[in-house]
Amino acid sequence: xxxxxxxKGDYLNQEVxxxxxxxxxxxxxxxxxxxxxxxxxFSSIQIVYxxxxxxxxxxxxxxxxxxxxxxxxxxxxxxxxxxxxxATSIKVLVPSQEDNPIQPKRHTREFLREVSYLRPRTNLFxxxxxxxxxxxxxxxxxxLNRGYVYVHTPILTDNDGEGAGEMFRVTTLDLKNIPxxxxxxxxxxxxxFGKKVGLTVTGQLQAEAYxxxxxxxxxxxxxxxxxxxxxxxxxxxxxxIEPEIAFCNLDELMDIEEDLLKYLIDYTLKNCKEEMxxxxxxxxxxxxxxxxxxxxxxxxRITHEEAIKILLESGxxxxxxxxxxxxxxxxxxxxxxxxxxxxxxxxxxxxxEIKAFYMRLNxxxxxxxxxxxxxxxxxxxxxGSQREERLDVLQKKMAELKVPEKGLEWxxxxxxxxxxxxxxxxxxxxxxxxxxxxxxxxxDVIPFxxxxxSCDF
Amino acid sequence: xxxxxxxKGDYLNQEVxxxxxxxxxxxxxxxxxxxxxxxxxFSSIQIVYxxxxxxxxxxxxxxxxxxxxxxxxxxxxxxxxxxxxxATSIKVLVPSQEDNPIQPKRHTREFLREVSYLRPRTNLFxxxxxxxxxxxxxxxxxxLNRGYVYVHTPILTDNDGEGAGEMFRVTTLDLKNIPxxxxxxxxxxxxxFGKKVGLTVTGQLQAEAYxxxxxxxxxxxxxxxxxxxxxxxxxxxxxxIEPEIAFCNLDELMDIEEDLLKYLIDYTLKNCKEEMxxxxxxxxxxxxxxxxxxxxxxxxRITHEEAIKILLESGxxxxxxxxxxxxxxxxxxxxxxxxxxxxxxxxxxxxxEIKAFYMRLNxxxxxxxxxxxxxxxxxxxxxGSQREERLDVLQKKMAELKVPEKGLEWxxxxxxxxxxxxxxxxxxxxxxxxxxxxxxxxxDVIPFxxxxxSCDF
Numbered sequence: 001x002x003x004x005x006x007x008k009g010d011y012l013n014q015e016v017x018x019x020x021x022x023x024x025x026x027x028x029x030x031x032x033x034x035x036x037x038x039x040x041x042f043s044s045i046q047i048v049y050x051x052x053x054x055x056x057x058x059x060x061x062x063x064x065x066x067x068x069x070x071x072x073x074x075x076x077x078x079x080x081x082x083x084x085x086x087a088t089s090i091k092v093l094v095p096s097q098e099d100n101p102i103q104p105k106r107h108t109r110e111f112l113r114e115v116s117y118l119r120p121r122t123n124l125f126x127x128x129x130x131x132x133x134x135x136x137x138x139x140x141x142x143x144l145n146r147g148y149v150y151v152h153t154p155i156l157t158d159n160d161g162e163g164a165g166e167m168f169r170v171t172t173l174d175l176k177n178i179p180x181x182x183x184x185x186x187x188x189x190x191x192x193f194g195k196k197v198g199l200t201v202t203g204q205l206q207a208e209a210y211x212x213x214x215x216x217x218x219x220x221x222x223x224x225x226x227x228x229x230x231x232x233x234x235x236x237x238x239x240x241i242e243p244e245i246a247f248c249n250l251d252e253l254m255d256i257e258e259d260l261l262k263y264l265i266d267y268t269l270k271n272c273k274e275e276m277x278x279x280x281x282x283x284x285x286x287x288x289x290x291x292x293x294x295x296x297x298x299x300x301r302i303t304h305e306e307a308i309k310i311l312l313e314s315g316x317x318x319x320x321x322x323x324x325x326x327x328x329x330x331x332x333x334x335x336x337x338x339x340x341x342x343x344x345x346x347x348x349x350x351x352x353e354i355k356a357f358y359m360r361l362n363x364x365x366x367x368x369x370x371x372x373x374x375x376x377x378x379x380x381x382x383x384g385s386q387r388e389e390r391l392d393v394l395q396k397k398m399a400e401l402k403v404p405e406k407g408l409e410w411x412x413x414x415x416x417x418x419x420x421x422x423x424x425x426x427x428x429x430x431x432x433x434x435x436x437x438x439x440x441x442x443x444d445v446i447p448f449x450x451x452x453x454s455c456d457f
Numbered sequence: 458x459x460x461x462x463x464x465k466g467d468y469l470n471q472e473v474x475x476x477x478x479x480x481x482x483x484x485x486x487x488x489x490x491x492x493x494x495x496x497x498x499f500s501s502i503q504i505v506y507x508x509x510x511x512x513x514x515x516x517x518x519x520x521x522x523x524x525x526x527x528x529x530x531x532x533x534x535x536x537x538x539x540x541x542x543x544a545t546s547i548k549v550l551v552p553s554q555e556d557n558p559i560q561p562k563r564h565t566r567e568f569l570r571e572v573s574y575l576r577p578r579t580n581l582f583x584x585x586x587x588x589x590x591x592x593x594x595x596x597x598x599x600x601l602n603r604g605y606v607y608v609h610t611p612i613l614t615d616n617d618g619e620g621a622g623e624m625f626r627v628t629t630l631d632l633k634n635i636p637x638x639x640x641x642x643x644x645x646x647x648x649x650f651g652k653k654v655g656l657t658v659t660g661q662l663q664a665e666a667y668x669x670x671x672x673x674x675x676x677x678x679x680x681x682x683x684x685x686x687x688x689x690x691x692x693x694x695x696x697x698i699e700p701e702i703a704f705c706n707l708d709e710l711m712d713i714e715e716d717l718l719k720y721l722i723d724y725t726l727k728n729c730k731e732e733m734x735x736x737x738x739x740x741x742x743x744x745x746x747x748x749x750x751x752x753x754x755x756x757x758r759i760t761h762e763e764a765i766k767i768l769l770e771s772g773x774x775x776x777x778x779x780x781x782x783x784x785x786x787x788x789x790x791x792x793x794x795x796x797x798x799x800x801x802x803x804x805x806x807x808x809x810e811i812k813a814f815y816m817r818l819n820x821x822x823x824x825x826x827x828x829x830x831x832x833x834x835x836x837x838x839x840x841g842s843q844r845e846e847r848l849d850v851l852q853k854k855m856a857e858l859k860v861p862e863k864g865l866e867w868x869x870x871x872x873x874x875x876x877x878x879x880x881x882x883x884x885x886x887x888x889x890x891x892x893x894x895x896x897x898x899x900x901d902v903i904p905f906x907x908x909x910x911s912c913d914f
Contacts, residue, residue, distance in 0.1 A: 002672070004604055019704040020672070021875055039671040039703070040604050065875040067704075093704070094846055096875035117663070117867045118874065120670035130671070133607040140597050147461055147497050150590040154905040155612065155656075155679050156625075156694050158912055168613075168627050168649070170656065172683045175643045178632050186632045192625070192683060192693070193912035199612075199627065206574070206905055206914060213577035214496040214587070215459070215477070222612050222678065226629045226649060236649070237613050246496070247476040247524075247550070389551055410574045410914050417575065418478055418522040418553035448611040448663055455615055455650035457663060457867050 004041035011074040012083065018045075018070050019093065021121070024104040027060040034062075035104070036070065036085070042127060042274040046079060047072065049087040058092075064103060065096030065121075109444055116448055117457050124282070127275035128445055131268065132433050138267040139220060139241055139429075142260060148243065149214040152221060153203030158195055159407045166226040167198035168236075199224035204242050204424060205358075205411050208387060211244035212419040218243040220429075228452045232441040235430065237450040244424035250369045250386045253423040254346050257373050257382050258299050260427075261344065265291045268436050275437075284438025290377065291436070299344040304367065307332070307347045310340055325351045328372075330379055337376040344375045357403045358411075359385040361393055371425075378435040384425025391415040461498035468531040469540065475502075475527050476550065478578070481561040484517040491519075492561070493527065493542070499584060499731040503536055504529065506544040515549075521560060522553030522578075566901055573905055574914050581739070584732035585902055588725065589890050595724040596677060596698055596886075599717060605700065606671040609678060610660030615652055616864045623683040624655035625693075656681035661699050661881060662815075662868050665844060668701040669876040675700040677886075685909045689898040692887065694907040701881035707826045707843045710880040711803050714830050714839050715756050717884075718801065722748045725893050732894075741895025747834065748893070756801040761824065764789075764804045767797055782808045785829075787836055794833040801832045814860045815868075816842040818850055828882075835892040841882025848872040 001016055020038030031050040037043075047070055049059055062068065069091045077084040101107075102121050112119040119125040143150065156170055172192040173179065179187040188196045203219040210217045219242045226236065245256065269276060269291060280288045302310070311322035311332050320329045328336075328347065336345050348371040349362060359368035369386035388394040394415060398405060405412065414420055433445040443449040448457050458473060477495030488507035494500075504527055506516055519525065526548045534541040558564075559578050569576040576582040600607065613627060629649040630636065636644040645653045660676040667674045676699045683693065702713065726733060726748060737745045759767070768779035768789050777786045785793075785804065793802050805828040806819060816825035826843035845851040851872060855862060862869065871877055890902040900906040905914050 002604060021669075039606075039669075040673070067875045067878055094872070094875050094878050097873045100874040102874070115867075117666040117871065120667055126670060129608070129667070130606055132609075136607050136609075137597055137601045140594055144594045147459060149496075149587055150593050151586070151904055152589075152593075152679070152696055154694060154907060154912075154914075156681075156907045156912055157914075159914075166629075168629060169632065170625050170627055171632070172623075172625060173632070175626065175628070175630070175632075175635050176637070176641060178635060180633070184633060192685075192909060193907070194910040195912065197912050209574035209914075210577055210586070210904065212478075212496075213583060216497070222609070224613075228649075237611060239609055410572075414574065415551070416554045417557040417559070418524045418551050421524055421551050447608055447667065450611060450613045450650070452649060453651040455611075455613055455652065455654050457611075457614075457616075457666075 002040040003036075003038045003043075003045060006045070006074070007041060007043065012076070013073060015071065015073055015088070016085070018085070020068070020070075022062060022064050022066050022068060022096075025062065025064055032060050034090075036068075039126070042123075042130065042278070043081065046077060046081060046084040047087050047090070048084055049090060053087065053090065055090070059090050062090075062092055063096045063098060063100065065100040067093040069093055109441065113443055113449070120447070123278065124439075125444070127272075127278050128433070128437055128439055129447060131272050131275050131437055132445060134271055135264060135268055135433065135436065136220070136429070138264055138271075142263050143216075143218045143243065146216065148216040148218050149210065151203075151207055151210045151217045151219050153200070153206040153219045153242075155200050155222065156193070156197055157200045158193075158197050159205065167201060168224050168226045170197050170199060201225060202240070202242065202426065204244065204426065205408075207242050207244040207424065208411070208419075208422055209414055211246045211422045211424070212414060215246045216243070217245075230452065232443070233431070235442045235446060235449050235451055238442070238446065239429035240426055241429060242424060242426045244422055246419075246422040248386075248423040250348060250371055250423060253384050253386065253425060254299075254301060254348070254371060254373075257346075257371075257384065257425055258344070261373070261375075261381070262295055264432065265294055265436070279438050287438045294344060294375070297343040299346055299373070300341040301346045301348065303349040304328075304347055304351065305349070307336060307345075311335065314340070325353070327354055333374045333379040337374050337379075342376070344373060344381075347372050347374060352397075355385070357397045357401045358387050358394070360388045361397065369423075373425075375435060377438075378431060381431055381435060382425045382427045384423065386423040387420055389415060389420030389422075391420075394420075459497040460493075460495045460500075460502060463502070463531070464498060464500065469533065470530065472528065472530055472545070473542070475542070476524070479519060479521050479523050479525060479553075482519065482521055489517050491525075491547075493525075496583070499580075499587065499735070500538065503534065503538060503541040504544050504547070505541055506547060510544065510546065512547070516547045519547075519549055520553045520555060520557065522557040524550040526550055566898065570900055570906070577904075580735065581896075582901070584729075584735050585890070585894055585896055586904060588729050588732050588894055589902060591728055592721060592725055592890065592893065593677070593886070595721055595728075599720050600673075600675045600700065603673065605673040605675050606667065608660075608664055608667045608674050608676050610657070610663040610676045610699075612657050612679065613650070613654055614657045615650075615654050616662065624658060625681050625683045627654050627656060658682060659697070659699065659883065661701065661883065662865075664699050664701040664881065665868070665876075665879055666871055668703045668879045668881070669871060672703045673700070674702075687909065689900070690888070692899045692903055692906050692908055695899070695903065696886035697883055698886060699881060699883045701879055703876075703879040705843075705880040707805060707828055707880060710841050710843065710882060711756075711758060711805070711828060711830075714803075714828075714841065714882055715801070718756075718830070718832075718838070719752055721889065722751055722893070736895050744895045751801060751832070754800040756803055756830070757798040758803045758805065760806040761785075761804055761808065762806070764793060764802075768792065771797070782810070784811055790831045790836045794831050794836075799833070801830060801838075804829050804831060809854075812842070814854050814858045815844050815851070817845045818854065826880075830882075832892060835888060838888055838892060839882045839884045841880065843880040844877055846872055846877030846879075848877075851877075
């Protein structure tokens with residue numbers, strides 16, 4: 001049986017059989033204690049065994065990490081847990097060697113990254129990746145229950161979406177022997193797809209096409225950035241959620257974003273109680289209260305211009321002086337969310353020059369209907385916009401921002417055939433997990449992180 | 458409001474407001490009919506309008522594909538539907554041009570692939586991609602409700618998993634100017650990850666590591682094959698589901714596979730009634746009955762040897778003669794599932810030479826604990842195995858099959874530290890959708906298919 005079912009049910013004085021791994025092992029002369037877990041829940045159970053067992057000698061030498069089959073009776077516990085297991089038989093299924101890097105002691109997160117194929121066996125990472133799984137499913141449920149269609153937008157693409165992010169090139173050409181024309185240009189027509197292809201930076205443009213068929217859609221899949229960045233917020237491969245809703249304006253979009261955020265916080269607090277208690281105790285004291293407070297407050301909604309005004313009038317000394325028409329720095333986000341509003345903050349109506357080509361031009365012709373959701377502790381969590389549905393305005397914007405129409409004819413066609421009237425946003429999944437767990441390095445919330453010069457396992 | 462809610466509720470004689478698209482438009486002198494859909498359900502609703510509306514002239518010229526805002530009263534219908542909408546006002550939100558490729562007539566699937574950003578607006582593809590979304594969520598629910606942890610295994614990887622499939626290379630090197638050493642070898646150390654990296658062909662090996670922490674895990678993500686194959690079953694990018702379960706043997710694995718298959722069939726029949734009725738009528742007559750029959754029968758379980766025996770004794774003339782020790786061809790799968798057993802068939806215990814290195818060697822030392830699930834109509838739907846947990850046996854197999862240990866040291870380490878005792882299988886998601894819908898070309902069940910020389914939108 002699974003340990004999670006054992007903890008949920010009433011098995012006192014009953015015999016049970018479990019298969020799992022030894023987390024800790026303390027032996028004494030005539031008896032011993034094993035911390036046992038099968039991975040189906042966060043808590044371990046204590047196994048007590050004594051020298052009445054025929055293979056007592058063998059058992060007492062089983063190393064941490066070994067897989068065992070244990071039978072025994074559930075009895076009331078003297079220790080932390082309510083119950084423990086009095087073993088009637090213990091059998092080794094797969095022994096562990098002595099040099100097992102995962103031992104019942106504190107390991108640094110840096111060390112554990114070097115053995116990331118073993119780290120989910122530790123308490124911290126076991127909690128992190130169970131929360132990651134739970135939240136992923138909560139996201140699917142949220143959209144499913146509201147009639148959204150889940151779309152698998154392509155990973156391989158010939159357009160770079162944002163017109164910005166650096167892309168990984170994907171090829172089957174022999175790198176030793178790249179075919180070139182007389183002028184030294186690569187002959188992409190000889191490549192697998194007959195053209196220059198890379199890894200997607202966003203599924204948004206394709207999601208828009210689907211929103212114009214299903215009204216409400218979302219993507220949830222991997223995206224890529226080939227930027228050489230070594231911060232704790234950047235990975236080369238990460239997962240993103242991108243909902244897109246037809247006939248939705250910027251105000252309605254903010255409603256959806258806030259509702260989703262609160263749903264996910266509430267869901268996590270309710271369904272990951274043990275894990276959240278662990279984070280609250282060992283990772284970020286106060287995180288549960290911080291998240292509960294978000295549930296009780298309404299997010300502020302201000303324009304970019306108002307944000308700059310608040311920052312300029314704050315009297316705070318910032319490293320970067322806030323400026324109308326320019327982006328908002330991390331320190332500014334921090335002030336707005338943690339000091340001024342003490343809540344999540346939507347900042348909308350951004351200067352058109354610093355935002356992407358597809359965002360809808362406002363009537364002032366200076367700003368676009370874009371909105372960033374900033375949250376205390378993590379900064380920007382979601383970025384969205386109403387899309388430009390007016391073909392002529394869109395083409396003018398593309399020309400201004402030097403986004404070539406070639407390769408995006410189909411995207412323009414959407415506007416020709418009854419479309420373009422939609423809004424959507426993107427949420428970095430890892431950023432959400434960082435926000436919900438307090439584990440503050442993106443390398444520690446991705447099972448096998450990929451960063452510059454690092455692609456192991 | 459959403460059309461799906463309108464159809465579900467009782468709105469007779471009430472006023473409603475809808476936003477969506479014109480699917481068909483028949484105008485007469487004094488009134489007109491619009492087939493209207495907002496994408497939230499398969500069925501359209503008929504809008505009736507007449508010349509009492511002030512903008513009757515304008516309305517009667519609105520083209521198919523245009524986005525409109527309509528207000529009106531729900532009345533009993535004279536036609537196929539139970540209700541229709543008597544319009545009190547119709548406003549164009551985004552007009553469509555006359556050259557909209559999607560018109561209310563039959564389009565060939567080949568033509569629609571060329572405008573795959575528009576094809577979900579047709580009945581067939583609207584149904585296909587709604588089923589795809591529904592089944593994706595059914596898969597998540599199936600595993601969630603059984604305590605599995607969902608793992609995002611990496612897309613970028615330096616190992617090729619199966620030791621077989623051809624991989625796409627991923628690079629940020631300047632293809633015009635590839636850095637090479639004196640012997641002409643590519644200097645991968647100058648590349649983004651400092652090594653040779655490609656797109657994953659399977660997440661299994663990494664999923665195994667996680668099964669040894671959580672007992673039950675699954676992956677669901679994109680995988681890639683750089684094979685130049687032009688069949689209707691092959692795409693360069695497709696999604697795969699890979700469950701991995703610790704302490705699970707081959708018999709238990711088959712139980713899980715059969716249970717999952719039946720769950721997904723049952724879920725689809727119950728939750729996609731309109732879409733399945735459409736497929737049954739227009740795509741594959743009899744498909745509902747075929748799927749219902751699978752629910753009633755227990756899948757056969759035979760060894761590879763028994764399968765060959767049945768084929769040899771069948772008296773059938775096959776193009777390829779069945780042979781002990783060799784793979785089973787499509788025509789053989791067809792005979793076993795459609796003629797001999799008339800049910801799904803598990804074929805297990807395959808010759809070790811033709812299967813992957815990680816599959817557990819049986820006691821006969823000739824076969825491995827591998828199993829393929831064959832289904833009537835679609836052939837192989839799932840492929841799984843018990844993994845080799847014995848380090849020495851695994852290393853011997855790798856040497857025999859010429860799989861280098863370099864890069865897989867971590868995978869071997871799993872066996873050193875209490876692991877390896879698990880089983881798992883892979884299921885191609887598109888193959889499943891083909892099986893459930895009867896739409897028999899993989900290009901027609903992927904939103905934006907990628908195949909050799911084709912990577913558009």
